[in-house]
Each structure stands twice: as structure tokens, then as C-alpha cells.
Amino acid sequence: MSMIEINNLKKSFGKLEVLKDINIDVQSQEVVCVIGPSGSGKSTLLRCMNLLEEPTGGDIFIEGDNLTDPKTNINELRQRLGMVFQQFNLFPHMSVMDNITMGPKRLKGKSQAEVRELGTKLLEKVGLVDKADVYPDNLSGGQKQRVAIARALAMEPRIMLFDEPTSALDPEMVGEVLQVMKDLAEEGMTMTIVTHEMGFAKEVADRVIFMDEGYIVEQGTPDELFNHPQNERTQAFLSKVL
Amino acid sequence: METIKIILEGLPTLLKGMGLTIEVTVISLILAMFIGLVLGVFSITKFKVLRAISTAFVDIIRGTPLLVQILFIYFGLPSVLDISLTAFAAGVIAITVNAAAYLVEIFRAGINSIDKGQMEAGRTIGFSYGQTMRLIILPQAIRRMIPAFVNQFIVSIKDTSLLSAIGLAELTLSGQSIYAANFHAFEILFAVGILYFVIIYSLSLFSRWLERRLDVA
Numbered sequence: 001m002s003m004i005e006i007n008n009l010k011k012s013f014g015k016l017e018v019l020k021d022i023n024i025d026v027q028s029q030e031v032v033c034v035i036g037p038s039g040s041g042k043s044t045l046l047r048c049m050n051l052l053e054e055p056t057g058g059d060i061f062i063e064g065d066n067l068t069d070p071k072t073n074i075n076e077l078r079q080r081l082g083m084v085f086q087q088f089n090l091f092p093h094m095s096v097m098d099n100i101t102m103g104p105k106r107l108k109g110k111s112q113a114e115v116r117e118l119g120t121k122l123l124e125k126v127g128l129v130d131k132a133d134v135y136p137d138n139l140s141g142g143q144k145q146r147v148a149i150a151r152a153l154a155m156e157p158r159i160m161l162f163d164e165p166t167s168a169l170d171p172e173m174v175g176e177v178l179q180v181m182k183d184l185a186e187e188g189m190t191m192t193i194v195t196h197e198m199g200f201a202k203e204v205a206d207r208v209i210f211m212d213e214g215y216i217v218e219q220g221t222p223d224e225l226f227n228h229p230q231n232e233r234t235q236a237f238l239s240k241v242l
Numbered sequence: 243m244e245t246i247k248i249i250l251e252g253l254p255t256l257l258k259g260m261g262l263t264i265e266v267t268v269i270s271l272i273l274a275m276f277i278g279l280v281l282g283v284f285s286i287t288k289f290k291v292l293r294a295i296s297t298a299f300v301d302i303i304r305g306t307p308l309l310v311q312i313l314f315i316y317f318g319l320p321s322v323l324d325i326s327l328t329a330f331a332a333g334v335i336a337i338t339v340n341a342a343a344y345l346v347e348i349f350r351a352g353i354n355s356i357d358k359g360q361m362e363a364g365r366t367i368g369f370s371y372g373q374t375m376r377l378i379i380l381p382q383a384i385r386r387m388i389p390a391f392v393n394q395f396i397v398s399i400k401d402t403s404l405l406s407a408i409g410l411a412e413l414t415l416s417g418q419s420i421y422a423a424n425f426h427a428f429e430i431l432f433a434v435g436i437l438y439f440v441i442i443y444s445l446s447l448f449s450r451w452l453e454r455r456l457d458v459a
């Protein structure tokens with residue numbers, strides 16, 4: 001069964017049609033990178049996958065469950081989808097540890113001791129154990145994003161969605177965040193990543209999707225897409241960014 | 243010396259009035275905070291009907307004078323509905339409703355001032371709208387709202403003096419009743435002013451302390 005199956009997805013904001021006819025299948029443990037020019041609908045696509053945006057048409061299935069079916073419990077379903085934002089969106093009024101543990105504590109009924117252990121384990125994974133009691137405002141951008149990843153992982157999601165996780169970072173901090181994502185990919189996490197980091201996509205992706213003007217123009221392995229792009233628009237885009 | 247004697251003689255009555263002023267204010271503001279929060283959340287939901295209820299309430303209350311509202315609740319309503327209200331109850335209702343209308347705007351602006359990424363982050367983890375509001379949005383928003391709350395509390399405390407118009411023996415009417423008998427309006431009103439100042443200044447000090455404690459950004 002596909003982890004994510006998207007059929008004929010359409011999304012409009014008023015008269016502006018942002019996603020026109022999107023079909024995607026993401027398999028278990030697959031790492032899919034989505035690239036494309038600004039405004040092509042990448043973020044909107046990702047946000048439809050956990051219903052932060054309501055599709056105007058089409059269907060999205062997460063592990064077989066229909067996301068847009070009103071009978072689906074969206075809060076439960078979202079627990080299976082971790083999401084990392086460009087702007088981190090950490091909770092500034094909580095310590096790093098509380099940011100990470102509030103989800104499992106409140107939604108999964110885990111005890112304080114259990115979540116503390118989980119939080120410590122995740123902070124080790126992202127290399128920030130010493131920051132457990134710090135508030136987000138006192139972290140660098142790269143550290144914030146690593147905490148945000150740990151926070152998403154704390155819900156033990158089946159799928160991770162990333163929307164340009166390194167675009168708001170100073171260049172010297174990009175590497176530390178990409179490293180955490182690479183580790184995740186190696187552990188077999190199913191991931192969909194919107195990114196401008198072509199080097200990362202080449203190295204980590206199983207499949208790269210090129211979007212333009214609300215359509216998936218072309219997709220394939222990194223080698224196919226980056227080295228032998230078939231579509232003119234893909235070629236034009238890549239010649240600008242590579 | 244004479245002045246002090248006059249004030250001291252009036253003081254028990256004035257303190258009783260001050261107690262009533264505080265009582266009306268505290269009850270009204272607690273109720274108003276609750277209504278303000280609920281209607282404030284109404285005003286930012288995607289449900290048109292709830293937004294309309296909130297807007298109508300705010301517009302009507304802010305668009306009419308408080309004294310008219312007080313008189314309307316105390317004299318107007320009982321004349322057509324089959325109810326009778328004590329001056330105290332009418333006063334509490336009037337101050338509550340009036341403060342609530344202004345608090346709606348404070349809550350709305352405060353909640354809107356929180357980056358929408360916070361709501362999205364909460365929902366993405368799997369929290370419901372209500373949980374995200376309660377655990378993530380409001381704790382941040384309320385810290386920012388404290389100065390505006392205190393401002394409204396101070397206005398409401400002063401507004402209670404209008405309840406003298408319906409015969410509620412709060413601080414202002416207590417003063418009036420004393421100088422109506424002893425004709426020492428200057429001394430008594432001076433004392434009334436000081437007692438209002440004491441209440442309001444204590445509140446200001448408390449809020450400054452609270453803001454420091456919560457380290458409002």
C-alpha cells in the first residue's frame with residue numbers, strides 16, 4: 001500500500017488555480033524531493049497532504065485513509081504525518097524539551113518520565129541534548145530547525161513532510177540540518193521534501209519531482225531528472241539553479 | 243483639622259461604597275473576560291454566523307453610551323419583560339456587557355498578533371483547534387494583552403461611578419449621600435477621588451509587577 005496516494009488533486013485560492021491536476025504515489029521508505037520555481041505550488045501541495053490547505057478537488061490517501069473524507073479523524077491522521085516548516089514555528093513560550101514532549105504527553109497520554117526519556121533520545125539524535133531547558137529564542141536558526149524536526153519525530157510519525165527546511169538558515173547552518181535529514185532517510189523514514197538544495201536532492205532522493213505552474217512536469221530518479229531532463233521547462237529551470 | 247474630621251466621619255460610609263464598587267467591578271470583569279474571550283474567538287473563526295454575532299454585539303455596545311445602557315437595563319427592560327432587577331444586578335450586567343465589548347477587540351487583536359505558523363504547528367502535531375488555542379495561542383497572546391486588559395479594567399472601575407444613576411450605593415453615590423446631608427461637597431468628593439485613585443493605582447502596580455514577572459516581550 002502507498003504511504004501517500006494523490007489522485008487528480010486540485011487547489012484554487014479564489015480564482016487562482018494553484019494545483020491543477022496532481023497525481024503522486026509515495027511508497028514506504030521512499031524519499032521524494034519536490035523542486036520547481038517560486039509560486040509553482042510546492043508548498044501548497046505539501047500543505048494539502050496534511051490538510052493545512054483544503055483541496056478543491058481530487059483525493060489524498062494517507063496509508064489508505066482518505067484525508068478529505070469528513071468521517072476521517074484529521075487530528076488522529078495528522079499524528080502520522082510529521083511536518084517541518086521553513087520558519088521552524090517552535091513554541092516560544094516553552095522550553096526545547098516541552099516543545100518536543102507536549103505532543104506525546106497530551107495526545108498519547110504518556111507519563112512525564114516517558115516523554116522526558118523520549119525527548120532526551122530525540123535531542124541526542126539531533127545533537128542538542130545540552131539545550132533541553134533552553135527557550136527557542138536563545139537558539140540559532142540551525143538549532144531551531146533541528147528542534148523542530150525532533151518535535152515532529154516525537155509523535156512517531158509514519159511520514160515526514162519538509163517545506164524548504166533550510167531556506168531561512170544562514171549558509172553555515174544548512175549542513176547540520178541536512179545531515180539530520182540524511183540520517184532520517186537512512187533509517188528508512190518516508191519523506192517528502194520541498195527543497196532548493198539540489199545537491200541534497202541528488203544525494204538523498206529516491207525520486208525527484210519537478211513542478212511548474214501547478215503541474216508535475218517531470219519526475220524520475222535524481223540521475224534521470226538532473227542529468228537527462230526530457231522536458232524543456234525542466235531543462236530551463238535546472239540551467240538556472242545548477 | 244476640620245477637613246480631616248469631616249472626612250473621617252464620612253469614611254465608614256465611603257469605605258462601604260468602595261467595597262461595593264470593588265465588588266461590582268470584580269464580578270463584572272470576571273464575567274466580561276469570559277464573554278470577551280468567547281466572542282473574541284467567535285470573531286476570528288471561519289463561521290460567518292459566529293463572526294456576525296460577535297460583530298453585532300461589539301458594534302451595538304460600543305455605539306451607545308454606557309449611561310443609556312445602564313438606564314435601559316434597570317428601567318427599560320423590566321418595563322417590557324416580566325423581570326425585576328436589583329440595582330446591583332443591573333449594574334453588574336451593564337458593566338459586564340460594556341467591558342466585554344471592548345475585551346472582545348483586545349482578545350481578537352491579541353490572538354491575531356500571534357504568527358499563524360503557531361496554529362499550523364499545533365494542528366500539524368495533531369492538536370485540535372481548541373487545544374491549540376488553549377495550549378499554544380492563548381498563553382502567548384494573553385501575555386501581550388495584559389497592558390490592554392489593565393487599561394480596560396481601569397476604565398471599568400471608573401465606569402461603575404455611573405451606577406449612582408440607578409441608586410446603587412457604590413463609592414460615588416455614597417459620597418453624594420454624605421454631602422447631601424452635611425453640605426461638605428469639597429472634602430467628601432476629595433476623599434472619594436482619593437479612594438478611586440487607591441483602587442486604580444494598586445491595580446497599576448499589580449499589573450507592572452505581573453508584566454515584569456511574565457517578562458512581556
Ligand SMILES: Nc1ncnc2c1ncn2[C@@H]1O[C@H](COP(=O)(O)OP(=O)(O)OP(=O)(O)O)[C@@H](O)[C@H]1O
Nearest residue numbers: 013016018036037038039040041042043044045164
Ligand atoms: N493562502 C493563500 N491565498 C492566496 N494565494 C495563495 C495562498 N497560498 C499560496 N498562494 C498562491 O499560490 C501560488 C503557489 O504558492 P506556493 O506557496 O505553493 O508556491 P511555492 O512553489 O511553494 O513557492 P516558493 O518556492 O516561493 O515557496 C502562489 O501564486 C501564491 O501566491
Ligand SMILES: [Mg+2]
Nearest residue numbers: 042043044164
Ligand atoms: Mg513554498
